[in-house]
Amino acid sequence: xxxxxxxxxxxxxxxxxxxxxxxxxxxxxxxxxxxxxxxxxxxxxxxxxxxxxxxxxxxxxxxxxxxxxxxxxxxxxxxxxxxxxxxxxxxxxxxxxxxxxxxxxxxxxxxxxxxxxxxxxxxxxxxxxxxxxxxxxxxxxxxxxxxxxxxxxxxxxxxxxxxxxxxxxxxxxxxxxxxxxxxxxxxxxxxxxxxxxxxxxxxxxxxxxxxxxxxxxxxxxxxxxxxxxxxxxxxxxxxxxxxxxxxxxxxxxxxxxxxxxxxxxxxxxxxxxxxxxxxxxxxxxxxxxxxxxxxxxxxxxxxxxxxxxxxxxxxxxxxxxxxxxxxxxxxxxxxxxxxxxxxxxxxxxxxxxxxxxxxxx
Amino acid sequence: xxxxxxxxxxxxxxxxxxxxxxxxxxxxxxxxxxxxxxxxxxxxxxxxxxxxxxxxxxxxxxxxxxxxxxxxxxxxxxxxxxxxxxxxxxxxxxxxxxxxxxxxxxxxxxxxxxxxxxxxxxxxxxxxxxxxxxxxxxxxxxxxxxxxxxxxxxxxxxxxxxxxxxxxxxxxxxxxxxxxxxxxxxxxxxxxxxxxxxxxxxxxxxxxxx
Numbered sequence: 001x002x003x004x005x006x007x008x009x010x011x012x013x014x015x016x017x018x019x020x021x022x023x024x025x026x027x028x029x030x031x032x033x034x035x036x037x038x039x040x041x042x043x044x045x046x047x048x049x050x051x052x053x054x055x056x057x058x059x060x061x062x063x064x065x066x067x068x069x070x071x072x073x074x075x076x077x078x079x080x081x082x083x084x085x086x087x088x089x090x091x092x093x094x095x096x097x098x099x100x101x102x103x104x105x106x107x108x109x110x111x112x113x114x115x116x117x118x119x120x121x122x123x124x125x126x127x128x129x130x131x132x133x134x135x136x137x138x139x140x141x142x143x144x145x146x147x148x149x150x151x152x153x154x155x156x157x158x159x160x161x162x163x164x165x166x167x168x169x170x171x172x173x174x175x176x177x178x179x180x181x182x183x184x185x186x187x188x189x190x191x192x193x194x195x196x197x198x199x200x201x202x203x204x205x206x207x208x209x210x211x212x213x214x215x216x217x218x219x220x221x222x223x224x225x226x227x228x229x230x231x232x233x234x235x236x237x238x239x240x241x242x243x244x245x246x247x248x249x250x251x252x253x254x255x256x257x258x259x260x261x262x263x264x265x266x267x268x269x270x271x272x273x274x275x276x277x278x279x280x281x282x283x284x285x286x287x288x289x290x291x292x293x294x295x296x297x298x299x300x301x302x303x304x305x306x307x308x309x310x311x312x313x314x315x316x317x318x319x320x321x322x323x324x325x326x327x328x329x330x331x332x333x334x335x336x337x338x339x340x341x342x343x344x345x346x347x348x349x350x351x352x353x354x355x356x357x358x359x360x361x
Numbered sequence: 362x363x364x365x366x367x368x369x370x371x372x373x374x375x376x377x378x379x380x381x382x383x384x385x386x387x388x389x390x391x392x393x394x395x396x397x398x399x400x401x402x403x404x405x406x407x408x409x410x411x412x413x414x415x416x417x418x419x420x421x422x423x424x425x426x427x428x429x430x431x432x433x434x435x436x437x438x439x440x441x442x443x444x445x446x447x448x449x450x451x452x453x454x455x456x457x458x459x460x461x462x463x464x465x466x467x468x469x470x471x472x473x474x475x476x477x478x479x480x481x482x483x484x485x486x487x488x489x490x491x492x493x494x495x496x497x498x499x500x501x502x503x504x505x506x507x508x509x510x511x512x513x514x515x516x517x518x519x520x521x522x523x524x525x526x527x528x529x530x531x532x533x534x535x536x537x538x539x540x541x542x543x544x545x546x547x548x549x550x551x552x553x554x555x556x557x558x559x560x561x562x563x564x565x566x567x568x569x570x571x
Contacts, residue, residue, distance in 0.1 A: 100461050108461035166464055170421035171428065174375065214465070215540055216558055221419045257416065276540075301511050301541050340512040 003073030004204060007148035007330065011205065011246040011268040011293045015327030019320055019357030020073035021350060022150070022295060023066075024207075024250065024271055025336030028059060033343030035062035038069045045339070047103070064142050070350035074148040074205065074330070077135035082126075094126040097162045112165040117172075117179040125186050128194035133201050140202040148204040152250070153194070155210025156232040157220075159187035166219075173224055180228050188232040192239055199243045206240040206247045207271070208233055213253025215277035222257055230261055237266045248295060252335060253277045263291055272296035274334045282322040285329075293328045298349055300333040304341040309348035316352035324357065331357065362392070365400040368433065372405025372475075373412075375425025377432040384433040394437045395446050398477060402430045406475025410560040420468065423559075427471035434474070450570045451479040453495045454505040455487035456539075457520060460513035465539060468559040469505065476563045489516075489523040496524075496533050502570045504535045505562065506552075511541040518550040525551075534569045538562055 001009070006016035029045040036042055039062055043055045051059060067075055083091045083099070091099050091107060098111025114123050139149055154162075160183045161169045172180050195206065210233065212219055220228075237247040248269040249262050254277040255270070262270065273279040273296040281297045297319055298304070303312060316331065323329035331353045337346055364387055371379040380402075387397050409426040412418045441448075452473055456466045463485050473480045483495050492504050504524065508514045517537050524535055536554035537547050538561075547555035554569055556562035 102461055103459060110461065167424055167467065170424050173421055174425055217416045217419065219420045219464075221421070224419070224421065305511060338510075338512065 002145070003071070003143075003147040004145055004149075007074045007205065008246065010327055010330050011248070013290060013293060013326075013328040015324075015359055017359050019324045019353055020330045021071065021353045021357075022074040022076075022330050022332045023072055023337060024076060024150075024296070024332055025152075025338075026063070027337065027339050029339040030337040030341050030343055030346060031059055031063050031066065034066055034346050037343070037347060038062075039065055060138070064139075067143070067147060070347070071354060072147070072350065074150050075139040075143060076150045076152060076207075077133075077139050078152040079132045080135055081132045082129065094129070095159075095163060109162040112163055112168070114163040114183060115165060115168055117176050120179065120182050120186070125190055128190060128197055130197055133197060136198065136201050136203065149202060150205045150207050150248075151198050151203050152207050152209045153191055153198075153236070154187075155208040155236070155249075156184050156188060156229050157210045157212050159191075160184055163187070170220065173220070173228060177227075184228060184232045188235055191236055195236065195239055195243070199245065203245060206236065206245050207250050208236055208247065208267070209250045211251045211253070213251055213255050213258070213277065215253055215274065217254055218258050222261060225258055226261060230265055234265050241266065248293075255279065259288065263288060267292065269293035269295050269330065271330075271332060272335045274301075275299050276301055276334075281319055281329075285323045289323065289326075289328050293330060294323050295330040296332040296334050297323070298331065298333045300335050300338065300341055304333060304337070304345045304349070306342075307345055309344055312345045312348040313352040313355070316349055317356045320353070320356045362396070362400065364390070364392070365396060365404070368397070368401030369405035369408065372402055372426055372429045372433070373408045375422060375429050377425075377429040380429045380433040381436065384436045388436070388440075394440045394444065397433070397437055398441065398446075402433045403475060403477045406430050406472065410472050410475065410563060414558060414560040420464070423468055423471060427475065430471070430475050448479045449477045450503065450566070451481065451499050451501040452503040452505055452566060453481050453483060453492055453499065453501045454507065455483035455492060456485040456507045456509070457513055457516045458486055458488045459516060460508050460510055461485045462507075462509035465509060465559075466507040469507065469538065469556075469562045472559040472563045473505075473566060476567065478566060489520040492520055493523060493527050493529060496529050501533060503566055504533055505566075506535065506537045508537075508539040508542060514539065514541050514546065517542070517546075517552070521550045521552060536562065536565050536569070
């Protein structure tokens with residue numbers, strides 16, 4: 001089987017020849033740190049925007065090389081080119097959301113253009129832009145069907161709160177619920193239109209990235225989730241399925257109170273299964289392993305930054321023992337390979353997946 | 362007193378207009394501001410805090426309750442100051458340098474305000490000097506550090522060291538919290554307290570300076 005077939009089998013709760021491996025997200029520093037073990041000529045770690053064209057090309061090529069060298073079965077792509085620099089510390093996306101840059105990861109949304117019910121009457125949403133799918137095009141052309149192509153699409157909750165501000169969104173659920181629905185409708189229409197472009201571009205797996213929980217509990221109640229989020233994300237999942245794609249939900253945190261609702265939504269897989277948030281693989285496998293492919297759980301908070309390669313090897317062995325029997329498990333870290341992870345531990349994770357992941361029967 | 366119980370219930374249910382009306386009525390009836398604060402507003406926030414901790418309510422309900430509590434507090438605050446009603450203590454809170462996340466820190470703010478403390482929020486991306494300066498300026502008893510990222514969590518150690526080396530050493534307690542933070546980390550950097558959630562933060566502060 002090739003990587004694409006492995007991923008598709010796992011998402012169909014079938015057992016591939018080898019437990020598939022996936023990188024959901026990876027920053028520049030770990031690309032460079034891991035890349036130095038397989039290629040030369042990489043720059044010192046710095047942000048993509050600070051690199052010259054040669055360094056950017058090298059970084060991207062190294063990302064592809066990491067997938068090829070370590071047998072990563074799925075390639076993640078996401079929108080690029082939709083942001084403009086406002087000043088040295090801020091960027092704006094094509095919705096008018098302002099983000100403050102951070103040296104510790106992704107920029108954080110700090111300026112919100114649709115805060116009051118009246119704002120939406122004067123707000124013109126962007127249209128999906130085919131040029132923003134460049135990373136998907138590059139992945140498709142590089143891997144030529146050997147690896148599953150994933151796309152990270154912001155879900156209804158994330159898109160809505162970025163437009164409205166998170167606390168404001170939550171208060172508007174009480175003060176002006178119809179306003180929250182109007183915003184959700186607007187962002188979903190955008191996503192549905194973008195999905196057509198993604199299918200034409202060769203996508204395999206839609207990841208609805210909709211972080212909605214902290215390590216204790218969901219941020220909003222199951223009732224609010226059913227009212228304001230589920231109907232819209234269901235539209236994305238159903239359309240993805242009609243177009244032959246698999247659909248994966250991504251949210252950090254403790255999702256147990258929302259799990260049945262997410263299964264009802266129709267997702268094929270769930271990522272990233274944070275161990276610190278009670279998302280225990282063994283328990284999840286027993287509860288819904290026959291309905292949902294489990295993706296993730298290798299701890300990127302403590303283990304990948306501060307553990308030893310031997311400890312990583314053991315965690316991978318345990319994860320595969322807990323979740324891969326009968327299929328329906330994709331090995332991945334518990335959120336992303338962020339600037340704090342130790343590259344040697346990432347390599348240990350990839351290698352252990354191959355060591356322990358071969359189908360037994 | 363029934364009217365104070367009503368205020369508490371309206372705070373808990375996030376009914377800010379009702380809270381405002383009833384607080385006004387209390388003042389007309391000559392009910393003391395300490396009573397309104399402690400047996401009305403603080404009692405309501407305490408109840409929502411317990412329900413939040415038990416996953417019976419979620420962040421939106423805490424925000425609604427906090428808004429209701431603040432609408433009452435705004436009315437009595439000038440009188441509290443005028444009558445020099447002693448506060449339970451002053452807390453400086455912020456998300457540490459490099460970290461731009463604020464909702465967790467904000468929820469802790471609301472819980473601490475709702476417990477009757479004076480809370481000075483110095484915002485996100487806050488350097489150690491800002492925590493120390495704010496603590497000096499406001500005569501704070503506690504500094505509360507928040508971090509969402511494991512990569513920014515390490516800065517808490519620098520804040521601890523700066524506090525120990527400053528003039529406020531020995532007069533201020535430091536508590537830490539946030540998604541990646543654990544009791545073990547708090548112990549390692551010598552923090553005086555750790556809370557795994559917003560209600561816990563309020564309990565820790567009460568224990569440290571109550």
